[in-house]
Amino acid sequence: MNLKLLFFCLVFAVLLIQSKAKRKHGHRGSSSRPDKREMREKKRMRFEDILADIFFAETVDDEDEDDDQGNSDWIFDLQDPDGQCNPNPCLNNGVCKEKGRRNFKCDCPKPFRGRKCEKGPKACRRGRCGRGECVLTSSPPYYECKCKEPFQPPDCRRVSLCEPNPCKNGGQCIREGNDFDCQCPEGFRGRFCHVGPDDCYVDDGETYRGLVSETEDGFECLYWNSHFILEKGADPFSSFEDKDGLGPHNFCRNPDGEQMPWCFYRRGRRLLWDYCDVTPCPEPTNVVPTDFVIPDPPPTSAKPSTAQPTTVTTQTTQVPPTDVTSTGVAEPQQFLTCGVPQPKKSFARIFGGLKVSPGGIPWQVSIQEKPKNSLLPYRHICGGVLVSSCWVLTAAHCIEKNKALQVVAGSLSLDKVEPTAQTIEVENSIVHENYRDTSEAVFNDIALLRLKGNDGFCANETQFVKTACLPDVKLSDGMECTISGWGATESSDYGSNHLLEADVLLINQEKCSEPKIYGSVLDNSMFCAGYLQGGVDSCQGDSGGPLTCKQNSTSVVYGLVSWGDKCGAKNKPGVYTRVTEFRNWIKSKMQASP
Ligand code: ARG
Numbered sequence: 001m002n003l004k005l006l007f008f009c010l011v012f013a014v015l016l017i018q019s020k021a022k023r024k025h026g027h028r029g030s031s032s033r034p035d036k037r038e039m040r041e042k043k044r045m046r047f048e049d050i051l052a053d054i055f056f057a058e059t060v061d062d063e064d065e066d067d068d069q070g071n072s073d074w075i076f077d078l079q080d081p082d083g084q085c086n087p088n089p090c091l092n093n094g095v096c097k098e099k100g101r102r103n104f105k106c107d108c109p110k111p112f113r114g115r116k117c118e119k120g121p122k123a124c125r126r127g128r129c130g131r132g133e134c135v136l137t138s139s140p141p142y143y144e145c146k147c148k149e150p151f152q153p154p155d156c157r158r159v160s161l162c163e164p165n166p167c168k169n170g171g172q173c174i175r176e177g178n179d180f181d182c183q184c185p186e187g188f189r190g191r192f193c194h195v196g197p198d199d200c201y202v203d204d205g206e207t208y209r210g211l212v213s214e215t216e217d218g219f220e221c222l223y224w225n226s227h228f229i230l231e232k233g234a235d236p237f238s239s240f241e242d243k244d245g246l247g248p249h250n251f252c253r254n255p256d257g258e259q260m261p262w263c264f265y266r267r268g269r270r271l272l273w274d275y276c277d278v279t280p281c282p283e284p285t286n287v288v289p290t291d292f293v294i295p296d297p298p299p300t301s302a303k304p305s306t307a308q309p310t311t312v313t314t315q316t317t318q319v320p321p322t323d324v325t326s327t328g329v330a331e332p333q334q335f336l337t338c339g340v341p342q343p344k345k346s347f348a349r350i351f352g353g354l355k356v357s358p359g360g361i362p363w364q365v366s367i368q369e370k371p372k373n374s375l376l377p378y379r380h381i382c383g384g385v386l387v388s389s390c391w392v393l394t395a396a397h398c399i400e401k402n403k404a405l406q407v408v409a410g411s412l413s414l415d416k417v418e419p420t421a422q423t424i425e426v427e428n429s430i431v432h433e434n435y436r437d438t439s440e441a442v443f444n445d446i447a448l449l450r451l452k453g454n455d456g457f458c459a460n461e462t463q464f465v466k467t468a469c470l471p472d473v474k475l476s477d478g479m480e481c482t483i484s485g486w487g488a489t490e491s492s493d494y495g496s497n498h499l500l501e502a503d504v505l506l507i508n509q510e511k512c513s514e515p516k517i518y519g520s521v522l523d524n525s526m527f528c529a530g531y532l533q534g535g536v537d538s539c540q541g542d543s544g545g546p547l548t549c550k551q552n553s554t555s556v557v558y559g560l561v562s563w564g565d566k567c568g569a570k571n572k573p574g575v576y577t578r579v580t581e582f583r584n585w586i587k588s589k590m591q592a593s594p
Helices: 002-027 036-043 047-052 054-059 069-078 227-231 310-318 579-592
Strands: 095-099 103-107 132-136 143-147 172-176 179-183 262-267 270-275 364-371 379-388 391-394 403-409 422-431 447-451 480-485 500-507 526-530 546-551 554-563 574-578
Touching: 132 227, 364 391, 379 554, 379 579, 391 554, 391 579, 403 447, 447 579, 480 554, 526 554, 554 579, 574 579
Parallel strands: none
Antiparallel strands: 095 103, 132 143, 172 179, 262 270, 364 379, 364 403, 379 391, 391 447, 403 422, 422 447, 480 500, 480 546, 500 526, 526 574, 546 554, 554 574
């Protein structure tokens, strides 16, 4: 019996190794380093990925309406007995009712439903579209299934490879085991050869009506009328100003003044967005007729307007004038209010692990270092939190002796200089006296950076640069808070160029000290936040950055990213410096050198 089992396992392991080896070979070119496009191939949902996708696994044949509950039940057990309905957890005007001492129930106005009234109309019942996306339509039966190839309509449960041929424009469908690839004729690209040679966008791509339906990283775009988008609380058709380009399709568009066309995509049950793999159209100067009289070149000091990257142009037009006075001198009444970000535009796309919109997290700074007295460029090492014009809070483990430090505030991107950015040198850093980094845990992981400035003015308050408030009370377990940073993501170990944010839950200290989680290493200088089932988490490069929670609509910096066992792993949530424990320390250090 046992031998049989062993034999079975061996055969299975051999099959698995073979299939993995085959995939690796199949997708690599002759050079040893895959180029960007080859890397993208990996993100494509192959047959196995579709089978393994928890989105389908959770929904197939499951007509039960309430989801996600099993996963997060622990959190409701841990909540404080009071305040389940305060703040109101029910979305879409749902009315919250206390249920027992530790739970709540939302009464949802029609047609909303779900534990927190987060779900829209019912046409797309769970599992209705098998391994496909359910999109909403305006005529009966009010939904349509968009199958993931090679799954076939009508209900995306039957598999058929290359029949009918999914490749467009004469593309040839090549079978590869359970999968297929489209071999496109010259000039055509995209998974289905559906993107033609003239497919390009001008300026910020507002007028783009092309057929690209993949993100920069190769993720397949969701249909704009996908029921999944609506279920997550966003409705592209009602929230964007420029809806002309949107429709029942999954092509990239720019309905909201972004830098270039973008789209929503999905990872597991998370809704994300990203810019698309679109090509800018060639400059019109290439088509100047030969008899055209070329004017004198402009004086060398003037910048030709075409040299201006479109990103900068769009940004300057998007950005209303800042609060800096005409003399450029900071006003004394700056930073009077903490913890209030730039009001989000109605169409902000903020869901787990999403790109932050301008001014969304104005207290987040990037801490950058270089060897002292060197000409090397500064590079990002950690996040930090602006708590006053001249003070940044960060993790002690971010501070290395003999390094020159600077902070960049007001910037979302690490790889380009944004007009909203303020780069400020660090005068000195104060590491907590009891900071200790052991192989088990990092204790008292907190430091303050004093910025260089004049008369107590260092950072300038603008729409993009604001302070977070210091916390004064302990908050309830289970509360949803926000983490942000440029650190490593599931798709890049090097981190993200654009600031990302995600929501995490505060985890009860006893729960987090269970043997299968972190055991007895946690002390009062730290706490856990995240999801015990894994997934959303901070990671390398996020350290020192904020975990903020809303208290009466004001963001307080409740934690600083500190450490964790791997990232996003099951039962290994992120560990954060417990800022409430250091309130007096922070105040005393800041007062000592105002
Ligand atoms: N120590 C890391 C850093 O320096 C942060 C790690 C956070 N890890 C986690 N799983 N949350 O950036």
